[in-house]
Amino acid sequence: MLYLCLKYIHIIAAVFLFGFGMGSYLYLIAASRTANPLVIAHVARMVVRFDAWITTPAGFIQVATGYGLTRLAAMPLTTEWVLTSLIIFLCVGSLWLPVLVLQKRLYVMASSAVETGAGLADDYRCVYRKWFWMGVAGFLGMFVIVLLMVTKMTPGQWADLLV
Incomplete structure (x- = not known):
């Protein structure tokens, strides 16, 4: 029963992590296009809040419940698909703090433009592009992690199936 409860929390955290993250990402893209x-x-103010209050905690819950699931299943962390997932998760996570910082900068730049009545600073597009491409890389990693979790196979094993 504990395993199923942890698995449920793990999946819900994945939905929050992926869903809120993707929603925030798409909303800020749409807002920036205006x-x-x-x-x-x-x-941007709402994106920063949601990512700090919902998406980030969901990532920590993912790690904790994933670890608990491997312990309860007596599965070593070196199991190929688990280790691959962890490596990708760490790579995606290493993009997270810079993304949060960039989102906050976008918010400050836009707020400053509102306060002064000026247009967006020239630097806005540069910061936005960095944020955008880090998001692309992060979500590609998340898509792969979900595939790993569902199939319990590594990308190499998928390639073997296709050949």
Whole structure:
């Protein structure tokens, strides 16, 4: 029963991590495309909050429940698909703090433009591009992690199936 409860929490945390993360990402992209500092500032403020209060804790819950699941199943962390998932998760996680910092910078830049009545600073596009591409890399990693969790196979094993 404990295993099933942990698995349920693990899956719900994955839904929150992926769902809120993707939602925040897409909303900030849409807001930025308007080039309207007021819209961007409002959306970026909410994105920063949701990522700090929901998405980040979901990531920690993922790690804790994943570890608990491997212990209860007597599965070594060196099991190929688990280790591959952990490595990708750490890579995606290493993008997370910079993404949070960049989101906060986008918010501050847009808020400053609203306060001064000026347009967005020239630096906004540069910061936005970094944030955007880090998001692309992060979500590609998350797609692979979900595939690993569902199939319990590594990318090498998938390739073997295709050949």
